[in-house]
Amino acid sequence: xxxxxxxxxxxxxxxxxxxxxxxxxxxxxxxxxxxxxxxxxxxxxxxxxxxxxxxxxxxxxxxxxxxxxxxxxxxxxxxxxxxxxxxxxxxxxxxxxxxxxxxxxxxxxxxxxxxxxxxxxxxxxxxxxxxxxxxxxxxxxxxxxxxxxxxxxxxxxxxxxxxxxxxxxxxxxxxxxxxxxxxxxxxxxxxxxxxxxxxx
Amino acid sequence: xxxxxxxxxxxxxxxxxxxxxxxxxxxxxxxxxxxxxxxxxxxxxxxxxxxxxxxxxxxxxxxxxxxxxxxxxxxxxxxxxxxxxxxxxxxxxxxxxxxxxxxxxxxxxxxxxxxxxxxxxxxxxxxxxxxxxxxxxxxxxxxxxxxxxxxxxxxxxx
Numbered sequence: 001x002x003x004x005x006x007x008x009x010x011x012x013x014x015x016x017x018x019x020x021x022x023x024x025x026x027x028x029x030x031x032x033x034x035x036x037x038x039x040x041x042x043x044x045x046x047x048x049x050x051x052x053x054x055x056x057x058x059x060x061x062x063x064x065x066x067x068x069x070x071x072x073x074x075x076x077x078x079x080x081x082x083x084x085x086x087x088x089x090x091x092x093x094x095x096x097x098x099x100x101x102x103x104x105x106x107x108x109x110x111x112x113x114x115x116x117x118x119x120x121x122x123x124x125x126x127x128x129x130x131x132x133x134x135x136x137x138x139x140x141x142x143x144x145x146x147x148x149x150x151x152x153x154x155x156x157x158x159x160x161x162x163x164x165x166x167x168x169x170x171x172x173x174x175x176x177x178x179x180x181x182x183x184x185x186x187x188x189x190x191x192x193x194x195x196x197x198x199x200x
Numbered sequence: 201x202x203x204x205x206x207x208x209x210x211x212x213x214x215x216x217x218x219x220x221x222x223x224x225x226x227x228x229x230x231x232x233x234x235x236x237x238x239x240x241x242x243x244x245x246x247x248x249x250x251x252x253x254x255x256x257x258x259x260x261x262x263x264x265x266x267x268x269x270x271x272x273x274x275x276x277x278x279x280x281x282x283x284x285x286x287x288x289x290x291x292x293x294x295x296x297x298x299x300x301x302x303x304x305x306x307x308x309x310x311x312x313x314x315x316x317x318x319x320x321x322x323x324x325x326x327x328x329x330x331x332x333x334x335x336x337x338x339x340x341x342x343x344x345x346x347x348x349x350x351x352x353x354x355x356x357x358x
Binding site: 012026034038040129130131132134135137139141145149 | 217220221224225227228231232234249250251252253254255256257258260263318320321322323324325326327328329330333339340341343344345347350353
């Protein structure tokens with residue numbers, strides 16, 4: 001005859017200890033900090049089959065930045081400190097006084113903003129030596145990105161009732177981006193060497 | 201007259217601890233849900249550069265990492281003292297390996313995310329640009345065009 005025996009209740013007091021252990025494991029293994037950095041977009045790779053011919057670019061539309069292996073900066077043939085670069089770049093991109101030596105302004109129809117004359121063909125050409133230090137390179141990139149974002153911020157405050165660029169909706173941001181298109185070109189290190197040899 | 205309390209009369213009842221496991225479990229689940237595992241352990245010395253115009257890398261699943269720096273002290277015997285590229289937890293022999301590595305990572309991603317892939321370059325601030333340029337060329341060749349130069353926020357001005 002089977003005797004009826006009451007099932008003993010499982011002792012759950014160690015449950016807390018077990019879950020504490022798991023908790024501490026995950027606490028240690030978690031890295032909460034999110035990385036941050038300077039986001040950039042690389043240019044499309046060159047198709048070897050249809051090599052584009054060098055587009056003739058008006059000299060006044062180009063701001064040439066060179067960084068040498070001693071981390072020194074040369075902008076359009078002038079030695080410059082990194083701290084001055086931002087102002088210089090802003091002046092170059094916006095060309096507020098329609099100066100003859102700065103990029104050509106052309107009227108462009110921009111949705112939301114109407115027809116504006118902007119320096120749509122300007123190019124900031126950045127070239128570094130293989131011996132340039134990464135920090136120096138990033139400093140220059142940082143200043144250039146800062147120049148663009150300051151200009152965009154100013155434009156946004158002026159045209160959209162004092163709203164910050166970050167608070168605009170995507171169509172408005174697009175309009176501001178069209179007004180100040182980011183045109184930073186990094187010289188092809190390999191092609192550059194070949195061009196030099198070709199002696200065009 | 202007020203009554204005096206009898207000494208040792210009423211004892212505080214013991215605090216019930218039966219809900220403790222539940223609370224701990226709740227915390228546990230919270231941390232499990234928010235946990236993102238450390239990418240890899242660095243085999244190169246990394247002191248990141250500083251910058252001000254930073255954006256956060258929100259979705260870690262879209263990010264792949266390439267590390268460049270001088271091998272750590274205990275790795276130098278086998279790997280030299282010049283800057284090297286670390287992919288996952290291996291050293292790459294040359295920058296040519298980056299292209300294959302990124303392609304493999306790209307194929308491992310769900311198809312709709314492939315275009316949004318970001319390559320984060322974690323590069324020591326004293327690295328020479330030559331090796332970084334080589335890596336960038338490789339990334340261009342495999343059309344991994346969105347890159348992020350990982351950096352620290354610069355304190356002070358701005």
